[in-house]
Amino acid sequence: MAITRDEVAHLARLSRLALTDAELDHFAGQLDQILAAVARVQEVVADQIPPTTHAAGIVNVYRDDVAAPQLTPEQALACAPAAEQARFRVPRILAED
Amino acid sequence: MTTELAHLVPYDEAVSRYEPVIGLETHVELGTVTKMFCGCPTTFGLPPNSAVCPVCLGLPGSLPVANRAAIEYTIRIGLALHCTIATWCRFARKNYFYPDMPKNFQISQYDEPLCTNGWLDVTVGGQTFRVGIERVHLEEDTGKSLHIGGATGRIHGADYSLVDYNRAGIPLVEVVTKPITGTGELAAEAARAYVTELRDLLRALDVSDVRMEEGSLRCDVNTSLAPRGAAEWGTRTETKNVNSLRSVERAVRFEIERQAGLLDAGIRVVQETRHFHEDSGTTTAGRSKEEAQDYRYFPEPDLVPVAPPATWVEQIRASLPELPAARRARLQADWGLSDANMTWLRNAGALDLVEQTVAAGAAPAEASKWWLGELATEANKRGIELAELPITPEQVASVTALIGRGTLNDKLARQVLEGVLTGEGDPDAVVAARGLAVVSDEDALAAAVDAAIEARPDVAAKIRDGKTNAVGALIGDVMAATRNRADARRVRELILQRLS
Amino acid sequence: MGGEATELTRLTAAEIGAAVAAGEVSAVEVTRAHLDRIVAVEPELHAFLHVAGIGALAAAEEVDRRRVAGERLGPLAGVPLALKDVLTTADMPTTCGSKILAGWQPPYDATVTRRLRDAGVIILGKTNMDEFAMGSSTENSAFGPSRNPWDRSRVPGGSSGGSSAAVAGYEAPLGIGTDTGGSIRQPAAVCGIVGMKPTYGGSSRYGLVAFASSLDTPGPLARTVLDAALLHEAISGHDPRDATSVDAPVPPVVAAARQADVAGLRVGVVSELSGDGYQAGVQSRFAEAVELLESLGAKVTEVSCPHFGYALPVYYLIAPSEASSNLARFDAMRYGLRVGDDGSRSADEVMSLTRAAGFGPEVKRRIMLGTYALSSGYYDAYYGKAQQVRTLIGRDFDAAFDQVDVLVSPTTPTTAFLIGERVDDPIAMYLADLCTIPSDLAGNAAISVPCGLAPEDGLPVGLQVMAPALADDRTYRVAAAVEAALQQRWGGPLLAQSPPLDDAPPKGPAR
Helix, strand or coil, rough: CCCCCHHHHHHHHCCCCEEEEEEHHHHHHHHHHHHHHHHHHHHHHCCCCCCCCCHHHHCCEECCCCCCCCEEEHHCCCCCCCCCCCCCEECCCCCCC | CCCCCCCCCHHHHHHHHHHHHHHHEEEEECCCCCCCCCCEECCCCCCCCCCCCCCCCCCCCCCHHHHEEHHHHHHHHHHHHHHCEECCCCEEEEECCCCCCCCEEEECCCCCCCCEEEEEEECCCCCEEEEEEEEEEECCCCCCCEEEEECCCCCCCCCCCEEEECCCCCCCEEEEEEEEECCCHHHHHHHHHHHHHHHHHHHHHHCCCCCCCCCEEEEEEEEEECCCCCCCCCCCCEEEEEECCCCCCCCHHHHHHHHHHHHHCCCCCCCEEEEEEECCEEEEEEEEEECCCCCEECCCCCCCCCCCHHHHHHHHHCCCCCCHHHHHHHHHHCCCCCCHHHHHHCCCHHHHHHHHHHHHHCHHHHHHHHHHHHHCCCCCCCCCCCHHHCCCCHHHHHHHHHHCCCCCHHHHHHHHHHHHHHHCHHHHHHHHHHCCCEECCHHHHHHHHHHHHHHHHHHHHHHHCCHHEEEHHHHHHHHHHCCEEHHHHHHHHHHHEEEE | HHHHHHHHHHHHHHHHHHHHHHCCCCCCHHHHHHHHHHHHHHHHHEEEEECCCCHHHHHHHHHHHHHCCCCCCCCCCCCCCEEEEEECCCCCCCCCCCCHHCCCCCCCCCCHHHHHCCCEEEEEEECCCCCCCCCCCCCCCCCCCCCCCCCCCCCCCCHHHHHHHHHHHCCEEEEEEEEEECCCCHHHHHHCCEEEECCCCCCCCCCECCCCCCEEEEEEEECCCHHHHHHHHHHEEECCCCCCCCCCCCCHHHHHEEEEEEECEEEEEEEECCCCCCCHHHHHHHHHHHHHHHHHEEHHHEEECCHHHHHHHHHHHHHHHHHHHHHHCCCCCCCCCCCCCCCCEEEEEEEEHHHHCCCCCCHHHHHHHHHHHHCCCHHHHHHHHHHHHHHHHHHHHHHHHHHHHEEEEEEEECCECCCCCCCCCCHHHHHHHHCCCHHHHCCCCCCCCCCCCCECCCCCCEEEEEECCCCHHHHHHHHHHHHHHHHHHHHCCHHHCCCCCCCCCCCCCCC
8 A cells, every 4th residue: 555544634634625534535545546656756766866956957036125016905805705904814723733 | 732830940940950951043034125025015014915916925826036135134144143155055845834824835945044054152141152053044924913802812712813914925034043052050141142142243234123022033942951961952842922032031041940840840841832921921832842743845946046156145245244243342452341341331231322422532431430330320210221311422421521621520420410311401501500510729629628627636637647548538528518529639639738 | 791700710820910910800800700709619619717708809909909000010919819717817717727716816917918918919718727737638627628629529638628629619719828747738739739838937937826836837829830939939038027937038939930841850759658558540640740750851760768757657746746835825815715614613624624625636636645745754755756857857858859859759649538538547647648748847848739630530649849948949840840741731731620610601790
């Protein structure tokens, strides 16, 4: 087994996906297959090979420290599911995460 | 969550039996004009969600572009802390879900910080500790939440929260110390002294306004205890919400007392994040760190590596201002002060004031004496900082000049200072208005001296016999008679002349 | 009048642009004709998620006004276009084919969108796609699949299936797609049109809702190579808002498309991209295309790229990893769907319920896969290793391009498969990207151009031409040569052989 159902449940929690038991069963089977397939990369010996960072090796791209146009608060909040006092209203945040 | 143990071991006792190791993680909001990855303003106190754009709101499709000034400021900080500047490094994504983070990842630096392996000397209690700097790296700040519905406005018990993203994306530099060992009973003070020194350094570098009360300088304090002589360090806790220099000291103090209490009772210290409470000076447990958060760091694919050319780094190094430690050393040498006096000056926050007073013409010793003596007492009485007293360095210099010319003696000078502090005007004006000039009329002085000698024949006799120490009483009489307007040295001369 | 209207939708972009600039036809007329076409065939194709009729006509009026005022119009002014719903538009919704963004109207235009508008291109609407660009068939769209104009029981490919179907179905002469693992080229191949993946960074990703940041590339879809080149030029170029965008002149793709000559060009056939799993008709049409190239003067050799066999697993580690992070922002807090906020639930719970309801199964799979591959303890073996093997794949290309000027292969192993055929078999679905993925990993330029119909099913086959990064023009040169030669052989474009969508005669004056 490349991955167990419990591990999949853990992944779902980590990625904030409230999956049903049926979904968990279904995904566990599929992810197991997929992981077994992608694990093939481990066959390749690549000890001194650097990972690809960026195509074309570009470095040092910056912007100047000058102001650019912003959104108005109305624009920012336009699609907010809930807003109050010009802020985004969100459900209670638990201190533990 | 474990039950909080109320038993605290008094600090002095705790540090006598246990060895504290402390660490500090300081976050500094850089004073750049715009945010780290977009052109929104970084101004403090703007109306909520008025300094946001698709990038710092993390809207779908938005992309970050690094602010060159922020990179420069970070290198500046690294150089001032004697760090090695990376020749090639990358930003990384720190992934976790939290409503104040628009992308649910924070662009930060993980295993490739821009600056590493530096140090900062901190002097406390007459000892100098070289605090190792593990790393200085750059990241973006998060938004701010208001928690509504709970009793204290804190997160616990809140019904919902309101989020303002103005702060999201402001460049944040994180300075992390190596573990600070060997401070013993000075641990709490040393922690505070380190943050103070760092703050002064950052201010001198002009990279941040470093106001703890505004959140542009934030501290997390790590504390652990081990029995004296133990081979390994103890388990450390991380204390957050430490919002002032005083809180740094109090937080370390409390943690040491609390951990000593646990260790004495044979209870394991839990590795956890704790929250510092300003009002009570205590810490309470927050998120447990036993199950460490896996941030799934990977290099940020939307940004390209930062590879500061050596010429740029050298340019920055050449443009560094005189750093606080160097400035203090220079002033101490110039002024010929002892280490003790220098420390005293620094701790009283009088350094700038004395420097300005000297610049206005006073001798360093004189300037120090008045700021650390009379004026410090007054500031204490009023419950304010020295710099907040309604008197300028120029005015103090002017008083010392009057003393130097013989117009005032010390006692009169005190009255003049009092006059300036109560708003009567400049020293010259106060002298004139109150008629405080030293009596320079020789005849009047002679008359007062004679009167004093006559009034104390026994003292006069002693002096004639050679016991010149006894002259003090007669000087006192003359000063009283002249309402302190005599030059004490001249009075002494006259008395000894008369009685030799 | 009706005949003209129908004819307008059969013109190429180049022809429309020239006619509009010359005042022979108004941009409004052209737009109306295409809007009519959309009304007529959308029930069959379902290529569009949003049709912006009013906005399109207003933009067309503006083009006409400028022409009348004597302004010099660009080559694509007045030309209609179908825009993949993954690029932001400030005046139209942007859903990325997902319920989680249903109805979301961005407050800003993508740079690509902006450049299209500046060029006078008429954006007719936003096209259907696999959700968040994850898929090869549009079956992962939350709003139902699009259909292949060649055979409506079949997929138009993906993830840019909507744009491809729109162009192949004559709803627009131009389309914009995005290519991460083949999502422009594969739909183009199975729909019998031209689709091009520019060099990574050649066109800006600002406003392109990210799937895999180090792979996503916006690019053109069109019915001719020249049209694709004109569109490529219009959207490409450095963008200071995208730190990964290439700061170099756009390669001379239009000139190359007109040059259409391969004499002396060294062409390499990638030996790893053939064999098992490749449909017979695809292999035979590809072989013929290679022979054609030789007959046109190219020097053809076989080239081995030994690590290409690992391209699929490398891609299916890197892309989901980046996606798991890119899609974390969809959390119900600031925009989009919010589910389960009844006042008692925590933010975390609302996030989890919303994402479960708002994301489809493929997206969920990839998010979990990506989360796994990045986890501490697994990073080195999965994501880290994949990035190393990616370097090796890039080196395979470098070595190959030392020997040849371009590499060729079939664009995808099979012709368009049936709707529903692979939807329950993720791995079978992934195989559609076998030939296209390597160029995404290397950031190279690659084009797909029609090279015939597979004899066994009469469905289009695409020839893929790959060139080194920044040598995009080379791919156009080869594609144009192949196109010209084949169209001569066929007596017209391949698409002319597709069964018409509406058999009814033209209905009368265009509305």
